[in-house]
Amino acid sequence: MAMSWIKSLILTALLLYVGAAAVMYLLQRQLMYFPSSVQHDPADLGLSGVAVETLTTSDGETLILWYSPAAPSQPTILFLHGNGGEIGDRAGRFRTYQEAGFGVAFLSWRGYGGSTGAPSEAGFLIDGLTAYQFLLDQGIADEAIVLVGESLGTGIAVQLAAEKRVGALVLGAPYSATADVAADHYPWLPVRILMKDQFRSIDHIGAVTAPILIQHGTADRVVPYKFGRRLFDAAPDTTTFIDLEGAGHDALFDAQTLANEVAFIRGVFAP
Numbered sequence: 001m002a003m004s005w006i007k008s009l010i011l012t013a014l015l016l017y018v019g020a021a022a023v024m025y026l027l028q029r030q031l032m033y034f035p036s037s038v039q040h041d042p043a044d045l046g047l048s049g050v051a052v053e054t055l056t057t058s059d060g061e062t063l064i065l066w067y068s069p070a071a072p073s074q075p076t077i078l079f080l081h082g083n084g085g086e087i088g089d090r091a092g093r094f095r096t097y098q099e100a101g102f103g104v105a106f107l108s109w110r111g112y113g114g115s116t117g118a119p120s121e122a123g124f125l126i127d128g129l130t131a132y133q134f135l136l137d138q139g140i141a142d143e144a145i146v147l148v149g150e151s152l153g154t155g156i157a158v159q160l161a162a163e164k165r166v167g168a169l170v171l172g173a174p175y176s177a178t179a180d181v182a183a184d185h186y187p188w189l190p191v192r193i194l195m196k197d198q199f200r201s202i203d204h205i206g207a208v209t210a211p212i213l214i215q216h217g218t219a220d221r222v223v224p225y226k227f228g229r230r231l232f233d234a235a236p237d238t239t240t241f242i243d244l245e246g247a248g249h250d251a252l253f254d255a256q257t258l259a260n261e262v263a264f265i266r267g268v269f270a271p
Helices: 002-026 028-032 087-099 121-137 153-163 178-185 225-234 249-253 255-268
Strands: 051-056 062-068 076-080 103-108 145-150 168-172 212-217 239-244
Touching: 002 028, 051 121, 062 087, 062 121, 076 087, 076 121, 076 153, 087 103, 087 249, 087 255, 103 121, 121 153, 145 153, 145 255, 153 168, 168 255, 178 225, 212 225, 212 249, 212 255, 225 239, 239 255, 249 255
Parallel strands: 076 103, 076 145, 145 168, 168 212, 212 239
Antiparallel strands: 051 062, 062 103
């Protein structure tokens, strides 16, 4: 009887584990992407000189992009945001870039803030390529484009910079791969087998020829610091790493973090 009870207990535990893994697999994109459907008008957020552009992707989705031209001889930032909220939540960052004289293009991913479609890594890469081509169509030279990635957006920023010519690459709280981050958060799951969107930045960073800046909070619990360092270790020697001492994931929005970005970009494009 005791052996039968143990077998029953093991079977029940196994079924619960398989069931939990199945739920996580089926809901993984809902657990990974947290889009806001809100579509702000830049003027309502105190921004001026911003055109709201509508882009069409190669797979038929419609994207929203906020664009402000650069001052003479200044680079243009293509900003790729993280997995939560929408571009209107980053109005302060937009203003900082404008005040520095940079051109600014904020892309709203598919499924976020007025853009159609549903989030996925493959879809985001198409979105990033579409926004990059938009800037080229404005007459902006590829070497004058700076890719800035925030958190999840760093994965697409790295892939774009590895595939296309850019002037610089700036990464805030990046990772070696989202599968590594997920495995750290869910050690009881075989996430590297189950995960659809793995954003394997570590496989692409070595192909980037532009100067790179990485910033990461040492107390980041969302994307742990060790994964930013792992990416840095695989990056070219021209990469700069700034420790944001004692800072968490919210340091991405701090004034000092933005000031570090602006200083780095100005240094890259100094006469």
